[in-house]
Amino acid sequence: MATKPSSTAIRPQSIREKQAPKTPKTIKQQEKRIEEVLSFPILLFDKITQSVKEAEAFKFGCSEVGKQVDRLCQMLRYAVRLATSTATGTKFYDRPLRRIAPEVSKNLEKSLTLVKKCRQRSMIRRVVTIVSAADFQKLLELLDSSVADMKWVLSIFEAGGVGGGIILTLPPMLCNDPIISWVWSFIASLCMGKLQDKIEAANELATLAKDNDRNKQIIVEEGAILPLLKLLKDSSSMEGQIASASTLYVLANDMKRVRTINGEFGVPIIVQVLGESPMKVQIRVANLIAKMAEHCPLAQEDFARENAIRLLVTLLSFDFFMDDCKPKTTPSSICSIVEITKELEKKNLSNTVLGLTSMHSGGSFRGGNHRNERESEKPEMKLRLKISCAEALWMLARGNVPNSRRIMETKGLLCLAKIVESEEGELQSNCLMTLMEITAAAESDADLRRSTFKSNSPASKAVVDQLLRLIKDADNPTLHVVAIKAIGSLSRTFPARDTRVICVLVEQLSHRNDAAAIEALISLEKFVCTDNFLCVEHSKTIIEFGGVPFLMRLLRGKGKAFLRGLILICYLAIHAGQSEALERAGVLNAFEGVDRSFIAQHSELKELVPKAIYHLSVFQQSFYAA
Incomplete structure (x- = not known):
């Protein structure tokens, strides 16, 4: 199975330019291996042990602290062994450890500070430095929470690694936000579980994501995209591909999340699966492509490129x-x-x-x-x-x-x-x-x-x-x-001799569906606007097919139909003002009766109406003069 290229690999130009830049701190944290993240709290253990041995006051409290710290250290070392002994082709999911390790380190630092205060010192230091049993009680509670957090993290790793199922209990650190703990558990199964566990985890993530956008964002931020793409690429299980594509489909309703999928080189994988998979999978993948393209122009480009x-x-x-x-x-x-x-x-x-x-x-x-x-x-x-x-x-x-x-x-x-x-x-x-x-x-x-x-x-x-x-x-x-x-x-593609389109559109002006009539007005407007090379010929055709009476009826109404109809008849007057049909219909009088405040509200009409009145007036004057 293909793995994600290193951060130094050359990435596609569009992705490299359009992704949000990462801060130096974020890059540094991502470059650190999990062994390096855990090395600091492990080193603190040796210092705490030595300080416990040197303690002269509160020996019992220091001893209890030492026992809890020892339990934490054993768990941290076990986590390092799990991370380094992960089977080839399986990604160790270290996100929970990266979140919990800073809290554990903070509590260990507090332990070291408190135990150091119990060492033998001068009389003055003893008086100034006040240590009470309550301090040890608070510290032990913090260490108990860290032990429980680590125990929970190791439990999801063991469950994910040996297919023991998904852990739905809560670590103390996340008791106020259970969604994150569930997401961690599901993603751990996606990364480290057996195939059936991965399918179950993908379906559970999809269920969580359907609840709200916050859940979707948590799932993406906690690193679910890459294992989902790997499951999608695994052609050995059609059920797994369907589960993965369905989950990605639910997540891909936001531009940032779609760009995250792009950033994990998801587009080539998705296109490859579209071409190589059974029909049931192709349906889900095609739906995924539609959703990604709907919410992200960058995805449109990337799919076209592939x-x-x-x-x-x-x-x-x-x-x-x-x-x-x-x-x-x-x-x-x-x-x-x-x-x-x-x-x-x-x-x-x-x-x-x-x-x-x-x-x-x-x-x-x-x-x-x-x-x-x-x-x-x-x-x-x-x-x-x-x-x-x-x-x-x-x-x-x-x-x-x-x-x-x-x-x-x-x-x-x-x-x-x-x-x-x-x-x-x-x-x-x-x-x-x-x-x-x-x-x-x-x-x-x-x-x-x-x-x-x-x-x-x-x-x-x-x-x-x-x-x-x-x-x-x-x-x-x-x-x-x-x-x-x-x-x-397509108005600019029709020659003047092809009048069937205009004929059909003129018939729609009297359609009982207002939306159809308004759209017909807009389409006819494209035939007769000045940008159309054949605007004069098309204007005459509209008049020839009886468009003027329909337009005059629309001008008696109001709203969008009135506006679009007024614009269209203005163009007819400008391009075919000499038509007797316009004079018989009383178009000039209709223009003069239009509310001037209405014209002032629409920039299009400010220029069109005076022009139309001018062309109609010139024709009528020349007609009567003749």
Whole structure:
């Protein structure tokens, strides 16, 4: 099993730059071996023993202190032997010792100070230095607590080391915070226990983490990430991999915790497991990738660097080329596009699908290892894997132009469009959300837009067809709104002659769902804004398809629909002010009736409304003059 590289190893640039810098004190503490940490209290024992022998006063109290100190020293030495004799490949979990050792050292120092005061001294020193039986009583109570702490720590090491189960008792030091003691016990089992103990400990950590974010933070701070990743990498136990992935999934709901997983070189391990594991494990790992990418932009970059996107697209499209193409009755079917791929089937298509996986970095992905298992899995399990992979792609593409480009480079657009057409429910929704993120990336990146969403591109045509189909027919309001938003992001890709998109969007202005109508207004606005090269032609098309009456009805309302409708009709007036439809609808009078305070509240309207009024006034003056 791979071990964590030393602190001097060269780390990836993104991780090295983005992790929070550690203080010199923290680095020094981490560099110290546990033997060095325990050496100081052990050395104090010799000094205390010598002072006990030299004591002239309170000999009984000093003797009792010496006995307790001797018990502590034996425990400390036993802990050192445990740390140095840990089996190869097993990490000794020293976090509890590092926390308890300073408290033990403090109590031993107090013991040395008190016992020294009992040595033979001059009369003046005896008078000045006052030692009472109460002092010994307090000290013995402190030493009893340290003995109990050490006894508890050694018990969890022994339980973790020999598989004796998880210790749920509390050390005195943590009686007010039992969570930490439980976490220590579970992590000790993760590091030093047998396989079944590790699985049980991982599940217990997941249960604790689900309670609240404080528990999650304690689990991460006490060092659970590295042993969880090691358990995830252990391919000998599918149950262990599932338990580890599930626990990491619960922990990965915060950017700092995700970065901790990254800092332990978790991304390469996670991607490797995604490529090499059975389907049940792949589902959990894909969910983990989605959660990490959702909460950390750095994780998006790291997963892309490890070629996770290609693996996810491959898993998502596993049955894509294997299914027979069944003719569809709807005009939006993309079977004609799938026919293009049938030529590939004549050239050993299955090798083509698996060939995608061979491009994984380092050649570590063995896509054929579990191919038979995947083919024999239940349809429900295959569906669950596709849902998880689609969600992971969605989170990796969200707000990330390079990752959207990578999805398109893997020919994922065609696969996503096919699934949106043929599937329903969560899988369809996740694929549609991925398409929405890709179209948003294309909207913000001209090179991506020009290279991918060409009018003659089969993948682009398939995506647009499915988006238009959903806008027309989708019963799910969420899918409906997402499809409208995605088609609006592609506004700059449609030529003036392609009027079907504008026609469909204009029809949505009267939709009973306000969210759909508002999103249609925003999408149409992207067609006619000055940034769109064809804004004049698109403005005329909107008017031609009867958009003005719908807009005038929206202007009688209020709220967001009123604002977006006013902006859209302003653009129509600026770019197509000579239209008689605008004059017949009384748009100029409507502008003059708009509340000036409302215009002043929105910076967009401050410039648009006067321009629109000017263009309409010029046209009407020239019209009447003629």
